[in-house]
Amino acid sequence: MFDASMDGSGQKGGGLIRVGTRKSQLARIQTDSVVKMLTQRFPDVHFDIVAMSTTGDKILDTALSKIGEKSLFTKELENALERKEVDLVVHSLKDLPTTLPPGFTIGAVCKREDPHDAVVFHPSNAGNTLKSLPENSVIGTSSLRRAAQLKKIYPQLQFKDIRGNLNTRLKKLDDQNNFNAIILAAAGLHRMGWEERIGQILSPEECLYAVGQGALAVEVRAKDQDLLNMVCALQDPQTVLRCIAERAFMRKLEGGCSVPVAVSTFIKDSQLYLTGAVYSLDGSDCLKETMQSCIVFPNEEVEGPNDDSQHVGITAVGVPHKSLASAECLGTELADLLLSKGAKKILTVARQLNDAR
Missing domain, CATH: 3.30.160.40 (Porphobilinogen deaminase, C-terminal domain)
Structure with missing residues (x-):
């Protein structure tokens, strides 16, 4: 059992745990959900959320696949974890490389949301599917994985990069006429409460999903046994x-x-x-x-x-x-x-x- 009289670094801290997260609304919602689950299990512990921007959040004019950095959305958070400025970090698991830096581990993977991809249509195309869109319709996605699979099935459509968090991408879709639809993770739309925007869920036959998509990961320092014992309750x-x-x-x-x-x-x-x-x-x-x-x-x-x-x-x-x-x-x-x-x-x-x- 986690000792509520210790903080995540093993020092006396009045049961204070500092939780690192990205600043986006979705990241905060995901982190809040993890903190809520931990609070229910450890009511004597106080959780302080520390939000920060990552490289991936700052570079918005380049496709993710072109930046070449493996830890686009995790490096700054892991640096804070290493410096003991935070005690644990909540990530979307798909953002975490398969090999973590030395001294870190994923201490818990929470119950997965819907891992499939979803199509969100421009209001003028509401009621359509990808198949029924007019020829040369433009589909926004920053994912090579999505584009590669969908280009083969729908050669009549065009695929164009779109960057930004969920709020930004939806605003680009709705306020501009550059895209007929965009592809997003269904899990993020569910967590944001935007289920009504989902026009089509892509089955695995149409589009296999990303590794870890829909799952939340809690990363801790590998030697912090107290923290490992605590977060494993979320496994x-x-x-x-x-x-x-x-x-x-x-x-x-x-x-x-x-x-x-x-x-x-x-x-x-x-x-x-x-x-x-x-x-x-x-x-x-x-x-x-x-x-x-x-x-x-x-x-x-x-x-x-x-x-x-x-x-x-x-x-x-x-x-x-x-x-x-x-x-x-x-x-x-x-x-x-x-x-x-x-x-x-x-x-x-x-x-x-x-x-x-």
């Missing part, structure tokens, strides 16, 4: 196992926002199913496969609070080790399968073409 085992498989898949492929890598996962009857794919920038080349692995083992022991083993950056206290290892192995093996079929060449060309754009 959602099924989300953890799905996201470990997804992150292992991307890490083996050496993927990121500069190449189109996509996934879909679900759990049924003790089996974890992972679909993974890589694409060329225009979607014409694609390798896509599905594998499954058992993640429930009878009589398996659960690690105690002192177990600090990490799986693709996640310390999942309270989740059985064999299940975690099986999920990670599934992601690695699926990536190996795609690599054996030529995935490295597709990704190398995609990265080169993206750099040259």
Whole structure:
């Protein structure tokens, strides 16, 4: 149990925990939801939210895939964590690289929101789907992953970069006539209370989603056992196992926002199913496969609070080790399968073409 008389750095602090977050409205809503869950479990602890801007928030005139920085939305927050200016940080898991800086770990992955992508249409196109939009309609997305998949299905549409937080992108859509629709994560729209703006949810058959999309991660210093013991109360085992498989898949492929890598996962009857794919920038080349692995083992022991083993950056206290290892192995093996079929060449060309754009 977390000692409420200690702060996150192990010093006497009257039960004060400082929580780092990005400044955007969505980031604050996500962080507030995590703090609310922690407050319900630890009512004697006071949580102080510290908001800051990250590199990704400041550079708004360049496509994410062109910036080349792996920690666009996390570096400043992790610097504050290292300096002990904050004790834990709340992230969108999809923003976190699959290899974290030394000394950090993801201490909890919260229950996943809808991980799928959503289409938000310009008011003049309300009631449409992507298929029914007029030819040469312009679709806004900053994601190579989304564009690559949708270009193949909808060659009659045009895809154009759009940057900014959710508020900014929706304002660009509504107030200007540059876009007929934009693609956003359904999870963010749900959390902002903007479900009525969702005109279409893209199924995995249309658009596989990003690794970790829809899940929130709580990052802490790896040696802060008190904090690890506290935040593990937020752990959602099924989300953890799905996201470990997804992150292992991307890490083996050496993927990121500069190449189109996509996934879909679900759990049924003790089996974890992972679909993974890589694409060329225009979607014409694609390798896509599905594998499954058992993640429930009878009589398996659960690690105690002192177990600090990490799986693709996640310390999942309270989740059985064999299940975690099986999920990670599934992601690695699926990536190996795609690599054996030529995935490295597709990704190398995609990265080169993206750099040259």
